[in-house]
Amino acid sequence: MKLPPRILCRRLYHPNVVEHQVKHPLFPLTYGPHSLQYKVLENTLSKYVPLYGFDERAIVASANELGLGGAVISALGAHNSPSFFHTSPAVLELVKFHLVTKRYALTNALDPSRAPGGLSSIPDELPTLEALFKRRLELNVPIGSHLTPLLSMLSIPGEYLVNTALPELHRLSDDLVFFSQEKDSHDFAWYAKRAAISCAFVSSELFMAQDKSHNFNKTFEFAEEKLHKVTKLGEYYNNTEEYMWYTLLTSINLAKSQLTRG
Amino acid sequence: MVNKVLVRPAWVKPSIRALPMRTLRQARNVHSTAKETAKDNSIETTHFGSKTVAKSEKEKLVGSVFSNVASKYDIMNDVMSLGIHRLWKDHFINKLDAGKRPNAKEPLHFIDVAGGSGDIAFGLLDHAEHKFYDKESTMHVVDINPDMLKEGEKRAMNQGKYFNDPRVKFLVQNGETLDQIESNSKDVYTVSFGIRNFTNIQAGLNTAYRVLKPGGIFYCLEFSKVDNPLVDTVYQQWSKVLPVLGSVVANDYDSYQYLVESIQKFPEPERFQSMIEKAGFQSAGYEPLTFGVCAIHWGIKT
Numbered sequence: 001m002k003l004p005p006r007i008l009c010r011r012l013y014h015p016n017v018v019e020h021q022v023k024h025p026l027f028p029l030t031y032g033p034h035s036l037q038y039k040v041l042e043n044t045l046s047k048y049v050p051l052y053g054f055d056e057r058a059i060v061a062s063a064n065e066l067g068l069g070g071a072v073i074s075a076l077g078a079h080n081s082p083s084f085f086h087t088s089p090a091v092l093e094l095v096k097f098h099l100v101t102k103r104y105a106l107t108n109a110l111d112p113s114r115a116p117g118g119l120s121s122i123p124d125e126l127p128t129l130e131a132l133f134k135r136r137l138e139l140n141v142p143i144g145s146h147l148t149p150l151l152s153m154l155s156i157p158g159e160y161l162v163n164t165a166l167p168e169l170h171r172l173s174d175d176l177v178f179f180s181q182e183k184d185s186h187d188f189a190w191y192a193k194r195a196a197i198s199c200a201f202v203s204s205e206l207f208m209a210q211d212k213s214h215n216f217n218k219t220f221e222f223a224e225e226k227l228h229k230v231t232k233l234g235e236y237y238n239n240t241e242e243y244m245w246y247t248l249l250t251s252i253n254l255a256k257s258q259l260t261r262g
Numbered sequence: 263m264v265n266k267v268l269v270r271p272a273w274v275k276p277s278i279r280a281l282p283m284r285t286l287r288q289a290r291n292v293h294s295t296a297k298e299t300a301k302d303n304s305i306e307t308t309h310f311g312s313k314t315v316a317k318s319e320k321e322k323l324v325g326s327v328f329s330n331v332a333s334k335y336d337i338m339n340d341v342m343s344l345g346i347h348r349l350w351k352d353h354f355i356n357k358l359d360a361g362k363r364p365n366a367k368e369p370l371h372f373i374d375v376a377g378g379s380g381d382i383a384f385g386l387l388d389h390a391e392h393k394f395y396d397k398e399s400t401m402h403v404v405d406i407n408p409d410m411l412k413e414g415e416k417r418a419m420n421q422g423k424y425f426n427d428p429r430v431k432f433l434v435q436n437g438e439t440l441d442q443i444e445s446n447s448k449d450v451y452t453v454s455f456g457i458r459n460f461t462n463i464q465a466g467l468n469t470a471y472r473v474l475k476p477g478g479i480f481y482c483l484e485f486s487k488v489d490n491p492l493v494d495t496v497y498q499q500w501s502k503v504l505p506v507l508g509s510v511v512a513n514d515y516d517s518y519q520y521l522v523e524s525i526q527k528f529p530e531p532e533r534f535q536s537m538i539e540k541a542g543f544q545s546a547g548y549e550p551l552t553f554g555v556c557a558i559h560w561g562i563k564t
């Protein structure tokens with residue numbers, strides 16, 4: 001097969017700037033805060049999801065209130081594929097909207113590119129990981145009673161899990177580390193830390209789904225403990241690694257000195 | 263040959279195999295001749311393409327030709343796409359997931375452009391009915407070709423549904439102008455394997471934008487470009503076989519040659535997406551199906 005030189009000469013090892021331009025301010029959503037979709041989904045999430053849960057009825061009620069036609073529901077779901085296990089592409093979009101907007105809401109005041117006053121309005125000291133983690137859980141309080149169906153939708157194996165649910169969880173834990181005082185490393189611990197925080201977050205959400213205590217107090221206790229355990233585990237690992245490295249070097253030095261002596 | 267047909271006893275069912283295979287164009291010519299001759303009862307014999315047949319047999323023969331062409335169309339689609347076109351259409355309908363929800367206030371107004379055969383139009387209405395118990399939404403099936411529309415009507419009649427139904431209207435219209443369709447009147451605009459054949463695709467998209475209500479959706483199923491070079495090599499070879507298959511199965515090489523060429527000429531998905539955006543649609547996107555052989559494009563009028 002003969003390829004034109006244009007294709008052969010294309011640099012494949014280096015992505016260009018255009019490929020990385022973020023086209024939409026609420027990436028991965030393909031619409032901005034002034035769009036029709038945002039208006040409908042925002043209204044649904046704030047008014048009707050606490051009432052109906054993550055369901056088509058909530059979206060339809062919202063569209064009725066805003067005086068929009070029945071095609072809006074198809075328009076909302078256009079970016080998702082239907083699947084046997086999921087109810088509707090529009091509901092999947094609603095779930096995605098919930099995840100993305102809550103993640104942005106968490107760091108709006110901490111990100112100079114999004115903070116209303118720019119760089120000057122950013123606080124001098126970033127919050128702790130624990131504070132940020134709890135703040136994200138607090139954002140789930142209005143929909144607390146509907147968490148079980150939400151989590152089940154997110155955990156069904158399939159395209160949605162791979163393309164939306166897991167990447168969004170990863171982006172959340174990445175934001176939690178990046179916008180907090182948490183120390184970050186540039187080795188494999190970068191991944192390990194994010195994976196551990198993701199696990200802690202999911203288990204806290206699962207706890208929250210079953211929590212009947214006042215204002216979800218027990219969830220916050222659980223989250224605190226879980227996060228503490230994860231941090232402690234990291235410390236154990238670091239200490240063990242440090243000790244092993246020390247032992248290895250000592251052994252090498254010992255062997256060297258013994259060999260020199262002959 | 264002519265005499266054989268004329269002297270055939272009345273009880274012998276005219277077999278389509280006894281007739282030379284014809285192209286669709288010829289068959290359509292025959293159909294129009296049949297209508298003309300039907301008005302004049304005094305003539306005992308009439309034309310059937312290049313042959314002369316008894317008038318009483320004419321209608322049956324025309325009917326046979328049409329059912330033959332229609333069934334060949336289905337078989338050809340199955341052969342060419344290895345049956346995958348059914349999955350694409352199913353996916354298209356399920357992904358759109360349109361219909362009046364039980365707690366919605368107003369029914370939906372669909373328009374299916376270049377949808378003469380009616381499979382997408384009826385599929386959408388069936389989906390709405392089975393999933394949402396929606397028996398109110400309306401459908402305009404629009405095609406530039408009256409014969410293709412007749413195929414759709416025939417299909418509706420055969421299935422005993424959507425024929426003479428006030429909800430479903432068949433209209434002969436040019437997709438580029440849609441002059442009988444009011445502006446801001448439709449909720450869902452679908453076009454499946456049709457926009458490729460528009461003379462001016464951009465004009466068709468602009469018209470789609472015109473007829474849709476704010477909040478309405480443009481949804482298009484069309485052939486696209488294969489991304490994977492390996493699959494593309496196989497696909498290109500397969501494209502060379504298609505006209506041959508067309509000549510073997512449907513006795514029509516040229517039409518299928520045109521099909522392959524029109525697929526190759528159709529803009530790449532990114533370019534088509536920018537054309538959709540140029541027409542005024544927001545949140546345009548596309549989903550490639552089967553390695554990009556085909557793609558679903560959409561845009562929202564806000």
